[in-house]
Structure formats: structure tokens, C-alpha cells
Amino acid sequence: xxxxxxxxxxRHDEFMARFGGLYEHSPWIxxxxxxxxxxxxxxxxxxxxxxxxxxxxxVVSDANRERQLELLNAHPELACTAVAQVNxxxxxxxxxxxxxxxxCTQEEFVEFGQLNCRYRNKFGFPFILAVRGxxxxxxxxxxxxxxxxxxxxxxxxxxxxxxxxxRFRLETHFHE
Numbered sequence: 001x002x003x004x005x006x007x008x009x010x011r012h013d014e015f016m017a018r019f020g021g022l023y024e025h026s027p028w029i030x031x032x033x034x035x036x037x038x039x040x041x042x043x044x045x046x047x048x049x050x051x052x053x054x055x056x057x058x059v060v061s062d063a064n065r066e067r068q069l070e071l072l073n074a075h076p077e078l079a080c081t082a083v084a085q086v087n088x089x090x091x092x093x094x095x096x097x098x099x100x101x102x103x104c105t106q107e108e109f110v111e112f113g114q115l116n117c118r119y120r121n122k123f124g125f126p127f128i129l130a131v132r133g134x135x136x137x138x139x140x141x142x143x144x145x146x147x148x149x150x151x152x153x154x155x156x157x158x159x160x161x162x163x164x165x166x167r168f169r170l171e172t173h174f175h176e
Contacts, residue, residue, distance in 0.1 A: 008038070018176070022056065022169045023162065024089060025074040028067075032059045049174045056170060057163050065155075072125035072158050078139065079104050079112035091169055099131040099139060108136055115143050122147065123154055130164035 015034050020027040033055040060071065076088050079101040088096075096102060104112065119127040127143055134142075146154060 011038075018173055019052075019170070021089065021091065022166050022173065023060070023071065023074075024076070024092065024165075026071050029056065029059050029071075029166075049171065052174065053167055053170055056166050060159065060163055060166070068155075068159055069125060071162060072128060072155075075126050075128050075162070077112075077116040077120075077126045078129070078131070078143070079109060079116075079136075091172075095131055095165070095168075099134055100136045101131070101139070104136060108140070111140060112143075115140070115147065119143070119147055123151055123158075125155075125158060128158045128161045128165070130161050130168060132168050 012034055016027065016030055019033070020030040023029045033052065036059070037051065037055045060068070063071070076092050076096075078096065101112075116127060127146065129139060129142060129146075131139055146157065149157065
């Protein structure tokens, strides 16, 4: 392997270690961002954050519907029992915990379970919401409202929420 190839592989490995998990069980997004952004990923500070965010957002937005649906289905349901959340990533666990979803009352757990079931049956993917800054009651209110959406509008909203979650995670991991 030439020196340039070794350097690129090291940059790739570092990039993937840092950003490969931003999107729930979907490292293909970071792989594509690395390929598209090669050379610009070395920027630091807010400029670098903004460049990366645009790349991540673009990769998700430009993916075909099948790939987007795969991404949506990689997300966990909100406020499920620990047994149901075996594949919950550390980021998801932190985000749900910060919103108090790990401290639901029995009634809230029941309602979340019912809403999760109705939502998945109607739309074919889990309810996705960037929960940062929200509490359980706000999340439940939004959840109930979004159940009434047209499927195409809700699909677009779920993709938008995935991008918001990715941005929040990027902000966290970028400054580490």
C-alpha cells in the first residue's frame, strides 16, 4: 500500500470510529460521507461541523426510498421495555433517558406501547422524533398528533427527524 493509501485508510478508520454510529445501525451513511467529503473533513470548528452536517443530510435525503425506509426501521421505538430494546445504541439510550422516557409511569408505558403499535401498523416504521429538549408529555402530544398524518407527509417528517437526530449527535461527537 502506498503512503497516500495508508494515510487515507487511517483517516477513514478515524472518521468511521468517530462518526460511523451517528445514524442508528447505519454506518453506510458515514461511509458515503467520507467518500464524498474527502479533503474537507479535516476542517475544524463550526465550519467543519456545518460542512459535515450538509454531507450527512445530503446522503440521507438523496438515498432512495428503500434505503431511507431501512434507515427508519433501524431506529428503536420510544419508551419500550428494556427487553424490547436489546439493540438500543448508547446514543439512543442517553437521548431517551434525558427525555425521561426511562422513567415513565405505568400508564405512560402503556400509552407509548399502544401508540408505537398503531404507528408502526399505519406507517410501516417506528415513530421517530428528535427528543432532545422535550419531556414525556410533549413527546406523547407530538406522537398523538403525528398519527393523524398522511403517510407520505409522515415519511418525509420521519426522515427529517432522523436528520435532526444525526445533527444533534454530530454536534456531540464533533466536539469530542
